[in-house]
Amino acid sequence: MSSDAPSSGPDVTPGNRVRRGPQILGGAAAEGPTFDQLLLRSDQEEPQPSTTTDAWRVMRIQGEFIEGFGALANLGPAISVFGSARTQPGAPEYEQAREVGRRLSEAGFTVVTGGGPGAMEAANRGAKEGGGVSVGLGIELPHEQGMNAWIDLGVDFRYFFVRKVMFLKYSQGFVVAPGGLGTLDELFEALTLVQTGKVTAFPVVLLGRDFWSPLVDWIRDTLVTRGMINAVDIHLLQVADTPEEAVALVVNTVAGGRWPDREAWDPEHHRTAADHGMAAGDPQ
């Protein structure tokens, strides 16, 4: 096969099989290798024809950025909610993420998630129940289940790293519910970008003190004590006991920094250089 399309299944052309750009709800399960897998596998082990080289992939990656920027540019004030894909409806963690989504939408924020099941579904569901806008940024996965049913605007991505840029660029803070490796990846990416000043005034709130305390203790007792991070970095994290507290922390931090209320949001000035703490004329 000479194209970069994942093989297997009756219809494997990217335009047909891979959902791209703005979408409403989800689609069929992915079959064969994903685009991320194709990008990351070693060409030394499996030489590829010229049309599958990384240079060609750069064009596809560029296209995915353009489509994502186009779909999300006018989102307005938004908060991303992360958490386990495995959290079951009815579980306390599910109901808490749902309440976070509802409270955020009642506070005037669009709720953005990974568009999947579990805590993502819960937050999207809460956003709809609160009368707000619910967004899913999906990812092509080997055993993808499609987007959850509570999404107004869904955008599917082939590449994890493109999708991660979208979460940070189009939301003003993160609420992080209990989760596994995917959730930790999203959490630590945000913390690193805040620590290094790549994003500013960006609240990161951990929901569920019981779940997160051992991690926060380890960060303080090991990372700080052994000089791996600065003591002030511990304040990059805020821990909430309840959905109400989590939403208050994120909303108050955002309000103090940039977004007094939804009415004050002006798309003309969305994410200006000053928002990023940059002087006009700095490279953007």
Ligand SMILES: C/C(=C\CNc1ncnc2c1ncn2[C@@H]1O[C@H](COP(=O)(O)O)[C@@H](O)[C@H]1O)CO
């Ligand atoms: C594992 C299952 C479905 C996976 N579907 C996902 N869809 C969208 N986003 C996902 C999915 N799985 C992980 N993510 C991202 O990572 C975070 C959750 O990962 P964790 O390892 O479960 O903590 C989440 O915030 C997403 O952005 C079927 O059970």
